[in-house]
Amino acid sequence: MRKGFTRRPKFEEPAANHAKNYITPGGLQRLKDERLFLLNKDRPAVVEVVAWAAGNGDRSENADYQYGKRRLRQIDGRIRFLTKRIEAAEVVDPQAPRTGLRATRAFFGATVRYANAAGEERVVSIVGTDEVNLDLNHISWASPLGRTFMRAAEGDEVVLHAPGGTETLTVLEVRYEHIAVEPFREPQGLELSPKLDR
CATH class of the missing domain: 3.10.50.30 (Transcription elongation factor, GreA/GreB, C-terminal domain)
Structure with a gap:
């Protein structure tokens, strides 16, 4: 039997996974703004690039396609992380x-x-x-x-x-007193849309 099947489950996980996410109102808004940007702008732009690149032939040697898929996994991971942090948020003003x-x-x-x-x-x-x-x-x-x-x-x-x-x-x-949290700013210079008129 492989060792992976003989390990005992870990019952102790890091406290951060189970603790409440204490956050200020400004901090929570920053997380929500970043998630909204990823869902409404960044992810759709990358999906468009991946769809365009997929139509260009062999995907195994298509750098646009491979990079786009990797970037899509990163975005989806960040969205999941932000969603969990927002759901666990305990706002303290x-x-x-x-x-x-x-x-x-x-x-x-x-x-x-x-x-x-x-x-x-x-x-x-x-x-x-x-x-x-x-x-x-x-x-x-x-x-x-x-x-x-x-x-x-x-x-x-x-x-x-x-x-x-x-x-x-x-x-x-x-x-x-009020703690000014730096608001989320969209990254500058990201041109993700493919030139469809090539």
């Missing part, structure tokens, strides 16, 4: 009113100003895994830094355990 500890401690959607041991200050916003943008200082709630700040309040000292070592950080401020 950082601007929603908060009371008690949720107003003063860092949770998903918080913007945290902190200082390291050298006194250098930095500000980060804690967002979903689909919204990470280091250029805008948006970090994932599941990242080492994001997890370090969870439940921390102004004045708390927290210890960051990162692959490069440990570091003590001081939380200077926790606030909840």
Whole structure:
């Protein structure tokens, strides 16, 4: 019997597959916009190219056809991924009113100003895994830094355990405000339609 048939099933899968997809309203809109672009523009254009290339003869040596089919599989995979992320989305609005500890401690959607041991200050916003943008200082709630700040309040000292070592950080401020997520933009320069008048 082949080894593939003798393995025991894996009961433990990565937590990300079963966890809710915490996301801001702007992050969810970005995912929806990308999926809409893929479904309504990108995929139909590639299907048109594949159909045109299929009519050009031997498919085994037809680069347009082979590339188009590969691109179509990539698009379909991305659409499936986005659909699953959207269905699992748990929208958390950082601007929603908060009371008690949720107003003063860092949770998903918080913007945290902190200082390291050298006194250098930095500000980060804690967002979903689909919204990470280091250029805008948006970090994932599941990242080492994001997890370090969870439940921390102004004045708390927290210890960051990162692959490069440990570091003590001081939380200077926790606030909840609008987090601007960069919107989805259609890729420029994609000319996928074949020249049918050749």
